[in-house]
Amino acid sequence: MAEFDVDLFVIGAGSGGVRAARIAAGYGAKVMIAEEFRVGGTCVIRGCVPKKLYAYASRFADDFEDAAGYGWTIPQKPIFDWRSLVEAKEREITRLSGIYRANLERAGVLVEETRATIEDANTIRLSEGGRLIRARTILVATGATPMLEPDIPGLQFAISSNEIFDLERLPKSILIIGGGYIAVEFASLLARLGVQVTMCMRADNILRGFDEDMRTGLRDALTHCGVTFHFSTLPTRIEKGLNGKRAFFSNGTEGLYDEVLLATGRKPHTKGLGLGKAGVALDESGAIKVDEYSQSSVPSIYAVGDVTNRLNLTPVAIREGHAFADTVFGNKPVIVSHKKVPTAVFTTPEIGTVGLSELAARQSHDIVDIYQTSFRPMKAVLSGRTEKTIMKIVVDGKTDSVLGVHILGHEAGEMAQLLGIAVHMGAKKADFDATMAVHPTAAEELVTLRTRSARHSR
DSSP, X not given: OOXXXXXXXXXXXXXXXXXXXXXXXXXXXXXXXXOSSOTTHHHHHHSHHHHHHHHHHHHHHHHHHHHGGGTOOOXXXXXXXXXXXXXXXXXXXXXXXXHHHHHHHHTTOEEXXXXXXXXXXXXXXXXXXXXXXXXXXXXXXXXXXXXXXXXOTTGGGOBOTTTGGGOSSOOSEEEEEOOXXXXXXXXXXXXXXXXXXXXXXXXXXXXXXXXXXXXXXXXXXHHHTXXXXXXXXOEEEEEEETTEEEEEETTSOEEEESEEEEOSOEEEOOXXXXXXXXXXXXXXTSOBOOOTTSBOXXXXXXXXXXXXXXXXXXXXXXXXXXXXXXXXXXXXXXXXXXXXXXXXXXXXXXEEEEEOOHHHHHHHOSEEEEEEEEEOOHHHHHHOOOOOEEEEEEEETTTOBEEEEEEEETTHHHHHHHHHHHHHTTOBHHHHHXXXXXSSXXXXXXXXXXXXXXXXXX
């Protein structure tokens, strides 16, 4: 009888786990993967994909208004149907989940749709039937789960980002607790769908950790589209009545809302997995501690993605999963760099960013040059919209290396992806200047921005 049933057992069939399983199987490993919810994970089922579909839906409100400036006449006021959007979203994520599963099966991976927990360094227990699986290597890729905070009376009356995609009806009003990217993305799309949005948060501004000008610019844009902010304020209790949910705030005020959304962040999904039983070390947030090769304190157990709380982005989880499989089963040790990673916030307008913010650059470099511009995008000229695009290039004043690029505006996420290549390769400001512009585009500002806005020395 063989000592192990499989070479690799993956807990969690999200983006990172699926990629690791497929690549490991490609190297000839016998692989089994377990998923207790739906194959595809947070990104596909209740994260990135449905969120952006909803963001697209919300932007039609602006498009209908803008059309008049370009000679179009809309015969009557457009009517939005929330249930039609929810059903269309469900069809798409079901299709994608099916593709993920088919790709796993095509690679020869055995898929178990049940909860899996760790018994010891090499043993997995499947909830369905209590079956035990012996694995030479275990990979934990369970991602993260909404953080249900602040812990206040009536918290059970609030919903998280897991539930908001499938509400029976679109609320007329909503309180969003939190100021991170999940909070602002939902605030942006719901406001454009006609919801009265109020945001409250512990901080004095949204999007902690992002460049300050992007934070301020987006805050102003959200305010312009009707979002109300309560900074340095949190609810102290929530009560549910016949007319909605009443929130009482730390500043002594109160408000009545159809829904209350908790968007105070996500935490590693490690509770109840049996990690302590196996001796796997966790940090103070509950994340699995791993080395540069994603190996935990137990040699046979690895972890990738949000469950490690390194850099919680879907493409990072995918890269980590691929690197794990290359390292462990392909005999090609790969270390994933978590620096200079491009990312986007899919609000309207979007934020696209890569590299250091101005503040981070000033804290780590002796001389920092800033090249910044703000302008009205071309589309807004005829529509009459007052929106602004903001672009900022952060440069090392000694070496001319581009340390970071930050954009607030239409298609900023698309620009960030391409900028990520240049910044990753170590482009200098002179390389930007030597690149021919594509006219007329917003992105051309990045290569025609020659006048320094500021220089900071420490």
